[in-house]
Amino acid sequence: MADAALRLRTLAEDLLGGARLPVRIRAWDGSESGPPGAPLLVVRNRRALRRLLWKPGELGLARAWVAGEIDIEGDLYEALDQLAGLIWESDEPARSRREIARDPRIRAAVREMVALAGPLPPPPPPREEVGRRSGPLHTKIRDRQAISHHYDVGNDFYSLVLGPSMVYSCAYWESGEDGATTLADAQRDKLELICRKLALRPGQRLLDVGCGWGSMAIHAAREHGVQVVGVTLSREQAAYARKRIAEEGLTDRIEIRVQDYRDVADGPYDAISSIGMAEHVGSTRYLEYAHVLYALLKPGGRLLNHQIARRPQSDESSYTVDEFIDAYVFPDGELAPVGRTVSLLEDAGFEVRDLESIREHYALTLRHWVANLEASWPQALRMVSPGRARVWRLYMAASALAFERNRIGVNQVLAVKTPVSGESGLPLRSREWR
Template structure:
């Protein structure tokens, strides 16, 4: 039996398609007046969808250009993703059914096409790079995501070069104003004084390091596994004349030998650590603090504490080996490491606004981003940022601050009676 491609794809859906599906054989299903459309432009795109139903197959076809999303800019597919999130659910066909579908539309074999070059290896194949969250494998995972191109990140993130949730003190604040407010809130929570010492682990392009040095006169050390980030950060420190106070090193946080820091900030690093490694991670950060010193942990969290995978698209294209868990697990791990938790805060809604700002930047600088990193990478970023925005808006993922102190043995907590920020 011969069937059209659109009918074959529709057969893999659990519900009626909310958008217009069309294919290279001229077939189509779904509302003719739909605001958004998906078009399969060639056989490879269809093979991606059939051999990897769900987000991975769609991502492969979309990133490679074999699946087009009509009605939105590729730098900001959020409006279409919001609709698809509610109404597009694939079912996994039985092997015999998958073979029959391929034959019916003219494809003779079930072998999946090679993934796009932007895709990382599956987790089971990364063992050749080392045990999960070993120093070597972590370095490879960080490089996959962050060593894209500093110029690319400048276009997407804006002048702040801050790749973490901003803080919108007013709804009409700009992205740059909100990023400054975020770093200043973290600084105030850490209560820095001129001449004190700050360690920023996973420092990115050094924005927190430079903020603490410039605004508070703190001697700040940042460490990152990304060579591209470290190079950019060092140049920025020199440009701002902060070399006597700020330093960024290309190194693993586990290799920092200094101790007795007055404060430690971890902004967007915990997502890369691995839940099983929380005891060692927070133990290391505690050991870097002086008695009475403060820790501020800023990270993406889940709305519950049930372990689950991040999903194939995120793991293969965005954050290899990344893991998320609820804020309760973060608090427990900090407490079990011997620190006293004083305050937590959820900035979920702020992250949705931050992501919208990054999508706007990507759209505005689309041609430059494509020229810098390639069309496939630009598509990955548009899809990932917009999809994350949907998740934050709907409360599927959150962003928590956890503020704690290393108390002296049988001594004061090192924290005032009421928050001082």
Template sequence: MSKTSPLKPDRDRNPATGHQPAIRIFERLLRGYKGSAGLRLWNNTLHAPTGESPTFTLVVRDPAVLRRLVFERNPVLLADAYFRGSLDFEGDLYSAISLKTHFESLSLGWRDKLALLRDAWRLPAGADAKLKPATNTIASRIARRFSHRHSIDSDRAAISFHYDVSNEFYRLWLDEERVYSCAYFTSADESLDQAQRNKLEHICRKLRLKPDERLLDIGCGWGALVCWAARHHGVRAHGITLSRQQLEYAQQRIRAEGLQDQVTVELRDYRDLSGEGIYDKVSSVGMFEHVGLANLPAYLATVMRVLRPGGLFLNHGITHDEEGWNKTVATEFINRYVFPDGELDCVSNIQLGMERIGFEILDVEGLRPHYALTLRHWVQRLETNREAALREVDEPTYRVWRLYMAACALEFESGGTGVYQILASRNNRGAWPVPLSRRDLYTERDRRIEEVN
């Protein structure tokens, strides 16, 4: 065992000069990392890999970030430090997010652990950074409010937390129709605006909408689907949402488009829907992720009740690559910062739940690569409009959305997360509610999209 000369504690703990322990911690924690990363410290010391340019540089403004990583090595700590501003990234954000996978698989021997602890003690006690960390972080607000009980009140609060950020904030990075769910690309270079129009039309065609039919959209967002279905398919559409800001925008939109006689929206929980067999068709796009796994039977039973016999139900939602919503780094991050009470399951369990209620499954379409493309578009638009976004939200909120959407893009690309459209029907004495082939979904679709443009 070779001996090393200990550095002087008083010099190591000086924020202006004590950067060597930080560099050693960085090199040990990134040993075996597949990418190329640099390090910039609170005193502007730059440490770069030998012989190559890093794809990103980790900017550490507070020694406490490295100290906490030594003791916990939880990637969520990096996220929290990024939101607070004590950590930043220069270069490719997507490459930086790959640190999550590295830290989750990192295994250290006792010698490395001992060396890390020694250097953690030698880190400066504080940095002379001109940075004011957020005192009322998103994490602290969530911790006091949400518990996955999924009562009507808690669900309303959870939806408000995510969707009532600012209508203008969302406008900056969503498409022209303001659709906050997976788009439908016919090619990788298609614009986001076109791809979202494709998606709206694709859903309407799957539901085989006809003039004067009654459509219910559960979780209608800013009203894109109900307005599209009314304008282009002549239905009478009703949307429900738990977001007051979305409701107000959708109501203004309906008036602006002159659709008051065809489209209505209201602030209502799906559990408060009344009536039986009222609607010919029901859609739910990007909503059932908020329902909670324990509440899925009640949610599906409600849809079954309000849908007429022979009616069609399209459920579009995100799924997980494993059963249940177990505690992981990814689920902890999502529930702490983004979707407080969100829960996902594998697609086979979602289908099984639908069948247990009595739905007949007609079609299942996976859209995983489409969501990865959608998210990359959103991140690019958000970054392009950063200054305008910061006039609507604070810096931590901007950083949450940027990191969340970029991380989700990588999850969809890797296959850890999926998204599916499931088309089902309420049985009507065995009658088949759709054409024998699926040719009708595509024969007229391109022509209709061109007419819309």
């Protein structure tokens, strides 16, 4: 009988419609098969196959990865890049489940997988997976639970990944060359860019929606003299932000609240920043989100909406969320094409004045975060479970490649609550931000 690695390789290529697998495989019996020098996919346990039998596709693979039953040895980016063309970016037309089930090659491959996997029942999902959810999307209670899953995993872990800036959104790089800019410098430059786009001046009031660990609030208060209210649904973030603010001597200028943005009732504000928060809002609530922020601004006030976007699809009704991201990273998170975001902001009354795409900047940022995590892997495993650390490594590396390949993007949208007079308050050459 052929060794397990060869059987796995043949099985995978049959399931992929005969496409050649671009990675080498090492199986649980120590056997290897595939092109020498290629990235090595390690299948440590046949439980991984049982997961795929019971949950075919991305979620089954994700469960095996999180459980440590499959792994990559060598360059993770190269392996994901090689596999992307087969898994996420295949040019083959999508087939229905009925067509797949009738394919004799697929049926034979499934029988082979059953023989390799063994007769045991499917293993339970890794504990890092979000449990069953019920009820309407994006209620205040459900949003609070989703935010807690992602952000309340330990401030020390986030500090290890994000570095001292503690900014969990795309940085703004001066150059893509290695060493040209530090992560801390690039995050500072991103915060300063936002402050300049908002034209913050001493004495103004800024609302920072989804304030995270307080970095934007601290920068705006310290460098631009504004009064800031930051809101977050994460208690761990709020506690960390308040400690930093006290250490900076800015408690008289910054208030951090554990509060849903829908419950903010002390407007009007001169400006609002929303940095990496709107991805959590969801398509069913996005117009409400835009209306709430519009109502909280003074006439002439500005909104800076910094948000990840996906590419539009020919049939938007067929869009589904990424199973791995939804189960392990951002429960209930949704990405929308930037055109839809702009349209909904305009529907709420905003005048959209500027859109800046900074897609490549996020790829650079993510590669720095992955490097931070990999450089401190033993320390990370003392802070969180091995499964949680594996979630983060895969999520960030795959996301970096998705930005590089233009599968997703990130945009800063500057919008104004333009008064009846029509005076937007922006300079004629708006890119000179002042």
